[in-house]
Amino acid sequence: xxxxxxxxxxxxxxxxxxxxxxxxxxxxxxxxxxxxxxxxxxxxxxxxxxxxxxxxxxxxxxxxxxxxxxxxxxxxxxxxxxxxxxxxxxxxxxxxxxxxxxxxxxxxxxxxxxxxxxxxxxxxxxxxxxxxxxxxxxxxxxxxxxxxxxxxxxxxxxxxxxxxxxxxxxxxxxxxxxxxxxxxxxxxxxxxxxxxxxxxxxxxxxxxxxxxxxxxxxxxxxxxxxxxxxxxxxxxxxxxxxxxxxxxxxxxxxxxxxxxxxxxxxxxxxxxxxxxxxxxxxxxxxxxxxxxxxxxxxxxxxxxxxxxxxxxxxxxxxxxxxxxxxxxxxxxxxxxxxxxxxxxxxxxxxxxxxxxxxxxxxxxxxxxxxxxxxxxxxxxxxxxxxxxxxxxxxxxxxxxxxxxxxxxxxxxxxxxxxxxxxxxxxxxxxxxxxxxxxxxxxxxxxxxxxxxxxxxxxxx
Amino acid sequence: xxxxxxxxxxxxxxxxxxxxxxxxxxxxxxxxxxxxxxxxxxxxxxxxxxxxxxxxxxxxxxxxxxxxxxxxxxxxxxxxxxxxxxxxxxxxxxxxxxxxxxxxxxxxxxxxxxxxxxxxxxxxxxxxxxxxxxxxxxxxxxxxxxxxxxxxxxxxxxxxxxxxxxxxxxxxxxxxxxxxxxxxxxxxxxxxxxxxxxxxxxxxxxxxxxxxxxxxxxxxxxxxxxxxxxxxxxxxxxxxxxxxxxxxxxxxxxxxxxxxxxxxxxxxxxxxxxxxxxxxxxxxxxxxxxxxxxxxxxxxxxxxxxxxxxxxxxxxxxxxxxxxxxxxxxxxxxxxxxxxxxxxxxxxxxxxxxxxxxxxxxxxxxxxxxxxxxxxxxxxxxxxxxxxxxxxxxxxxxxxxxxxxxxxxxxxxxxxxxxxxxxxxxxxxxxxxxxxxxxxxxxxxxxxxxxxxxxxxxxx
Numbered sequence: 001x002x003x004x005x006x007x008x009x010x011x012x013x014x015x016x017x018x019x020x021x022x023x024x025x026x027x028x029x030x031x032x033x034x035x036x037x038x039x040x041x042x043x044x045x046x047x048x049x050x051x052x053x054x055x056x057x058x059x060x061x062x063x064x065x066x067x068x069x070x071x072x073x074x075x076x077x078x079x080x081x082x083x084x085x086x087x088x089x090x091x092x093x094x095x096x097x098x099x100x101x102x103x104x105x106x107x108x109x110x111x112x113x114x115x116x117x118x119x120x121x122x123x124x125x126x127x128x129x130x131x132x133x134x135x136x137x138x139x140x141x142x143x144x145x146x147x148x149x150x151x152x153x154x155x156x157x158x159x160x161x162x163x164x165x166x167x168x169x170x171x172x173x174x175x176x177x178x179x180x181x182x183x184x185x186x187x188x189x190x191x192x193x194x195x196x197x198x199x200x201x202x203x204x205x206x207x208x209x210x211x212x213x214x215x216x217x218x219x220x221x222x223x224x225x226x227x228x229x230x231x232x233x234x235x236x237x238x239x240x241x242x243x244x245x246x247x248x249x250x251x252x253x254x255x256x257x258x259x260x261x262x263x264x265x266x267x268x269x270x271x272x273x274x275x276x277x278x279x280x281x282x283x284x285x286x287x288x289x290x291x292x293x294x295x296x297x298x299x300x301x302x303x304x305x306x307x308x309x310x311x312x313x314x315x316x317x318x319x320x321x322x323x324x325x326x327x328x329x330x331x332x333x334x335x336x337x338x339x340x341x342x343x344x345x346x347x348x349x350x351x352x353x354x355x356x357x358x359x360x361x362x363x364x365x366x367x368x369x370x371x372x373x374x375x376x377x378x379x380x381x382x383x384x385x386x387x388x389x390x391x392x393x394x395x396x397x398x399x400x401x402x403x404x405x406x407x408x409x410x411x412x413x414x415x416x417x418x419x420x421x422x423x424x425x426x427x428x429x430x431x432x433x434x435x436x437x438x439x440x441x442x443x444x445x446x447x448x449x450x451x452x453x454x455x456x457x458x459x460x
Numbered sequence: 461x462x463x464x465x466x467x468x469x470x471x472x473x474x475x476x477x478x479x480x481x482x483x484x485x486x487x488x489x490x491x492x493x494x495x496x497x498x499x500x501x502x503x504x505x506x507x508x509x510x511x512x513x514x515x516x517x518x519x520x521x522x523x524x525x526x527x528x529x530x531x532x533x534x535x536x537x538x539x540x541x542x543x544x545x546x547x548x549x550x551x552x553x554x555x556x557x558x559x560x561x562x563x564x565x566x567x568x569x570x571x572x573x574x575x576x577x578x579x580x581x582x583x584x585x586x587x588x589x590x591x592x593x594x595x596x597x598x599x600x601x602x603x604x605x606x607x608x609x610x611x612x613x614x615x616x617x618x619x620x621x622x623x624x625x626x627x628x629x630x631x632x633x634x635x636x637x638x639x640x641x642x643x644x645x646x647x648x649x650x651x652x653x654x655x656x657x658x659x660x661x662x663x664x665x666x667x668x669x670x671x672x673x674x675x676x677x678x679x680x681x682x683x684x685x686x687x688x689x690x691x692x693x694x695x696x697x698x699x700x701x702x703x704x705x706x707x708x709x710x711x712x713x714x715x716x717x718x719x720x721x722x723x724x725x726x727x728x729x730x731x732x733x734x735x736x737x738x739x740x741x742x743x744x745x746x747x748x749x750x751x752x753x754x755x756x757x758x759x760x761x762x763x764x765x766x767x768x769x770x771x772x773x774x775x776x777x778x779x780x781x782x783x784x785x786x787x788x789x790x791x792x793x794x795x796x797x798x799x800x801x802x803x804x805x806x807x808x809x810x811x812x813x814x815x816x817x818x819x820x821x822x823x824x825x826x827x828x829x830x831x832x833x834x835x836x837x838x839x840x841x842x843x844x845x846x847x848x849x850x851x852x853x854x855x856x857x858x859x860x861x862x863x864x865x866x867x868x869x870x871x872x873x874x875x876x877x878x879x880x881x882x883x884x885x886x887x888x889x890x891x892x893x894x895x896x897x898x899x900x901x902x903x904x905x906x907x908x909x910x911x912x913x914x915x916x917x918x919x920x
């Protein structure tokens with residue numbers, strides 16, 4: 001493809017995206033395709049000879065787009081909603097064109113330094129203390145896995161050579177994301193030693209139960225090494241009592257990791273800054289700009305107070321053999337498993353500059369406001385109930401009936417094409433999670449959803 | 461950013477990229493920036509209020525571009541060269557605009573199914589047997605880490621709960637990439653039990669030494685569980701004797717992973733298909749389309765004959781508790797640590813269709829031809845020597861003199877702005893790695909490089 005062909009097709013693709021964004025509400029949110037339908041429409045073998053880009057783009061529109069679930073749709077309220085904003089998309093486009101691999105400083109100084117600068121900006125916006133080291137991973141699962149591996153290195157450096165982690169115990173609440181347990185399994189920690197601590201009536205980890213579990217494990221000769229607290233749990237967006245938990249981890253010398261993948265972004269809103277209280281005492285934390293900060297996936301930010309331990313956890317060269325380096329020429333590959341690294345900071349920089357802190361805070365604030373308003377509507381209808389406090393922009397609602405009725409309600413809503421919700425489980429009962437987080441979501445989308453829900457309930 | 465603003469700035473960015481691609485040879489390959497220079501040019505805090513996109517794009521050109529090392533430059537021959545081709549960039553642009561997270565089938569049927577289809581196409585192009593399960597990870601480091609974790613699960617499922625891996629031993633050659641040892645460390649395998657097997661005079665793992673090491677470890681009561689063979693080593697692009705190694709791993713019941721991150725792409729060239737010989741007997745393998753198949757980073761393809769073990773390695777739900785699923789609605793999150801997944805298959809599909817197998821094979825063949833031609837020039841100059849067989853498109857050359865002289869030579873070449881090479885070590889001596897792999901690299905770039913090298917040698 002010559003530069004001129006790139007120009008021509010690039011303009012065509014940009015025009016398609018602009019039209020797509022303008023007409024996004026015309027697309028069904030949830031794909032209406034059957035398993036295998038997309039695959040069956042494609043040839044069983046790749047082409048021997050190149051095909052014209054016109055044809056490829058036509059096939060993209062004809063075969064691929066109808067099989068998409070539209071995460072960038074204002075009616076997308078499943079899982080946690082995300083936004084691929086315009087500035088973020090342009091950043092990704094330039095990242096692909098530059099195509100650098102920022103593994104070492106020399107291989108792309110701008111990629112390395114812009115990552116440090118944007119993450120320091122974000123740190124300030126979140127009200128976190130100076131001196132945190134930041135790095136971008138693909139996902140929060142990966143970030144949490146790295147935290148667990150660093151914690152392992154801090155607690156039992158002598159086992160690095162031998163690989164016996166039998167005594168190590170890890171703690172999270174029973175509401176923590178599955179990535180915590182998965183990260184522990186990946187790190188080779190015994191799955192039996194992952195302790196799921198009970199939660200209180202607001203779904204927060206019970207600090208007293210944590211303390212008790214740690215004491216019991218110590219008494220049994222085990223070695224508590226890592227606690228993962230959550231700010232904005234996946235189930236109901238609860239906030240664990242991080243200050244109390246930090247007191248416990250400090251007393252026992254345990255690594256504290258805070259999973260603020262969803263909730264952390266809210267801290268850039270002045271009146272929500274409190275959600276990160278206590279996290280300044282954590283050893284590491286993760287927040288996902290690709291969730292609530294309008295940055296296209298993937299962009300998961302990991303902060304740590306102990307970069308030297310993260311580095312040691314993955315270093316194959318003993319520290320005393322390291323050659324002197326310019327301290328400003330950081331080699332990012334030293335802080336994780338993947339050697340290759342995309343230039344992800346560029347899209348984050350575009351988003352942060354284009355919206356500014358106030359612009360992003362306004363969108364998050366609006367999401368929280370319409371979530372509370374929606375919860376109010378639900379509470380006023382005696383057929384429904386809200387199953388957990390609305391601290392952010394997630395509403396867990398439920399039809400007061402059987403689980404099967406809630407399943408039916410969910411299916412009807414999702415099949416409407418106007419909204420897409422995911423199911424959840426709260427206190428043993430099936431709920432519908434309304435996760436507001438796409439930058440295009442407005443009150444009218446919630447009005448439509450509520451109308452759909454009530455109509456469907458009327459048919460139950 | 462409204463759709464119309466996106467259209468306007470999207471066109472502007474596309475035009476900049478088209479011009480950048482047309483004038484790429486005018487840019488110095490290696491960034492000429494000092495550590496901290498980019499960071500110092502940026503404000504210490506992010507903006508409170510949004511800034512105009514005109515200004516952001518101007519700052520991108522003014523502050524970021526000069527600090528880039530240009531991986532997409534035809535003179536880039538460091539590490540392993542890559543290409544962000546036009547079709548690949550357009551694919552990434554659409555991926556960012558759709559912004560889906562393909563964690564489960566429902567969350568994006570097209571992302572899930574196109575990944576399976578494109579990876580099956582690539583499998584056929586590489587001459588690999590039917591029935592391989594494919595998935596895309598970010599990097600080969602991540603793919604190899606997953607292979608080691610799956611091997612661990614196969615060898616010692618009973619330790620999953622307890623986490624004692626003391627007996628497990630892993631094998632790779634002393635020329636294997638550091639990601640193998642890093643993956644073992646991440647998986648919690650004892651670093652002392654990573655065996656670096658000696659190589660022969662062509663830098664290939666010695667199968668007899670591997671067999672001997674395995675027998676010795678077994679005799680000592682240890683449990684050999686994984687062998688990583690390499691097709692195209694980082695140092696000199698050697699090919700381990702995979703058929704012989706497969707015979708050994710089959711006999712001992714050990715997981716065989718083939719790291720063909722670089723070399724595997726060459727198998728789409730008819731006369732190079734032999735490089736994957738034996739890999740059809742491997743349990744898993746990795747090949748990076750983001751290296752030699754014109755796909756922007758990141759796109760690392762992992763194939764396995766044992767998807768059920770990979771799945772089991774990361775599953776938190778016992779198999780007997782799994783609910784019945786439509787076998788065609790695969791949930792890709794089950795096959796790895798990261799829950800979130802970008803729609804990476806789209807760019808690969810664009811590249812495979814736009815170039816066709818023959819088109820990609822022509823480019824790889826040309827790279828190999830000019831590499832051999834270049835090696836011929838080096839061999840004819842008595843001041844220089846070629847330090848390893850040129851099996852792919854990597855030439856390891858050396859000035860017949862002190863290491864310091866080679867360092868000086870390398871620096872002069874890199875500072876010219878016309879080429880960027882990375883150093884290596886072969887048989888204890890410093891070498892200059894000439895890694896040809898950017899799709900724009902032509903014979904003229906090698907002519908220029910050789911002239912630079914000879915002139916610099918004349919000044920030594």
